[in-house]
Amino acid sequence: MRTVLIGLDCAAPEILFGETRLTNLRQLMSRGCYGRLESVVPPITVPAWMCMATSQDPGSLGVYGFRNRTAYSYDGLGVVTSQSITAPAIWDYFGEDGQVIVVGVPPGYPPRKVNGVSIGCFLTPDTTRSEFTHPIELKQTLNQLVGNYPVDVSGFRSDDKVWLKDQIYEMTRKHFEVIRYLMTNVDWRYLQFVEIGLDRVQHGFWKYHDREHRQYVAGNGFENVVRDYYAYLDEEIGTILRLLNDEDTVLVASDHGAQRLDGGFCVNEWLCREGLLALKERPDRPGPLKPSQIDWSRTQVWSEGGYYARVFLNVEGREPAGIVPMDRYEAVLDDVRARLEALPDDHGVPMRTQVFRPKDIYRAQNRIPPDLIAHFGRLFWRSIGGVGYDTLYVQENDTGPDDCNHAQFGAFILSGPRVTIRGEVEGMHLLDVAPTLLDLAGRSIPPAMQGRSLLRRNS
Ligand SMILES: [Zn+2]
Numbered sequence: 001m002r003t004v005l006i007g008l009d010c011a012a013p014e015i016l017f018g019e020t021r022l023t024n025l026r027q028l029m030s031r032g033c034y035g036r037l038e039s040v041v042p043p044i045t046v047p048a049w050m051c052m053a054t055s056q057d058p059g060s061l062g063v064y065g066f067r068n069r070t071a072y073s074y075d076g077l078g079v080v081t082s083q084s085i086t087a088p089a090i091w092d093y094f095g096e097d098g099q100v101i102v103v104g105v106p107p108g109y110p111p112r113k114v115n116g117v118s119i120g121c122f123l124t125p126d127t128t129r130s131e132f133t134h135p136i137e138l139k140q141t142l143n144q145l146v147g148n149y150p151v152d153v154s155g156f157r158s159d160d161k162v163w164l165k166d167q168i169y170e171m172t173r174k175h176f177e178v179i180r181y182l183m184t185n186v187d188w189r190y191l192q193f194v195e196i197g198l199d200r201v202q203h204g205f206w207k208y209h210d211r212e213h214r215q216y217v218a219g220n221g222f223e224n225v226v227r228d229y230y231a232y233l234d235e236e237i238g239t240i241l242r243l244l245n246d247e248d249t250v251l252v253a254s255d256h257g258a259q260r261l262d263g264g265f266c267v268n269e270w271l272c273r274e275g276l277l278a279l280k281e282r283p284d285r286p287g288p289l290k291p292s293q294i295d296w297s298r299t300q301v302w303s304e305g306g307y308y309a310r311v312f313l314n315v316e317g318r319e320p321a322g323i324v325p326m327d328r329y330e331a332v333l334d335d336v337r338a339r340l341e342a343l344p345d346d347h348g349v350p351m352r353t354q355v356f357r358p359k360d361i362y363r364a365q366n367r368i369p370p371d372l373i374a375h376f377g378r379l380f381w382r383s384i385g386g387v388g389y390d391t392l393y394v395q396e397n398d399t400g401p402d403d404c405n406h407a408q409f410g411a412f413i414l415s416g417p418r419v420t421i422r423g424e425v426e427g428m429h430l431l432d433v434a435p436t437l438l439d440l441a442g443r444s445i446p447p448a449m450q451g452r453s454l455l456r457r458n459s
Helices: 023-031 046-053 090-094 140-147 162-184 195-207 225-241 267-273 326-341 430-440
Strands: 005-009 033-038 101-102 117-121 188-195 249-253 257-260 265-267 301-304 309-313 353-358 372-375 379-384 404-407 411-417
Touching: 005 195, 005 225, 005 430, 023 225, 023 249, 023 411, 033 225, 033 430, 046 090, 046 162, 046 430, 090 101, 090 188, 090 430, 101 162, 117 140, 140 162, 162 188, 162 195, 195 225, 195 257, 195 404, 249 430, 257 411, 265 267, 267 301, 267 379, 309 326, 326 353, 326 372
Parallel strands: 005 188, 005 249, 101 117, 101 188, 265 379
Antiparallel strands: 033 411, 249 411, 257 404, 301 309, 309 372, 353 372
């Protein structure tokens, strides 16, 4: 009895369940159950895949995004690595029974020293120079098998869409070839991989595909790229499924969904206009906000950009030049929150921004959490951290072309000999994945896991 988790980064339930060409996935759906899979806040690749693997929320992992504050200083954020995650993951439990295969699960560099084999994720630095496999010798085997093993498409935020599409297909083909090789050459008990190609396709091609996207042009030449790639993934998944037998349990899952991006909201520009952030002088042209540009003696609040905003208060006694007294912390936080929630979009319509306080949504707040997390316009808008813009709303992204944002709900399809539930299931959360898979394999659920098994919903 083996367990397989096929991770499709960014897979959207609307397409996964709605596209009729996905015959292999449809067969899997008919043999088991499926539904939307609610992601964590923020629904971002890092930490979402590791929240799924450990059944721990971002605060408990102490990982709030790709980059996190490492101290209450102003200078920069530390990038998460595989070593930032200390909680045991599902492959550690399955690894007690036999070998596991873990490929591309972010953050996966340096490669995890699992009982079995592991390969780094898209955060791996230059693969020609870095050791990104466990055991180390596996790298040579991969390179013999597929040429240079690609962990990502480098430069995927490109306007050369023909090139981008080719690169993504070439990468994904190699990934699946490696998975099939490992499945047939390792005596494994648990297999998990994450295909990042789907995320890259959707960020690169969503505006050509989604008729509600502001930049959608009817009849454009890339209209079917997103859906065709799903169909291609379905074929590759079919080849994986044919290497399994009826005793094996299969879960297909995504870390979050995908939705159109209406634009970027210049959060630090806005904080300046609100009188909460002060710059020493206004820059002549748009660019990233550097701590040295900020007049900290007149700054109460600043923010980081990205798919969502991490908002920080400049607190007296906490930040080096903090000015918000601790006894005013709650009042300032409530005020900023109310102002964020009241934001209109560029047409003057309420944006419906969601604002979260880490202490309200996480069981623990390890390391350094942001003071607030904002999903601008329910993630139809992204957060632009740069300053020097003459507007609050931009169409261009400050880190390169990007057509889509992450959606709160990803998707799952579950099938196996002990999966007795049939049809569509509601209310499944990403934190439920690890307990469900352990339960289906007849293993006990570790008490530290925060989700619950799908099999035990009514008990
Ligand atoms: Zn993702």
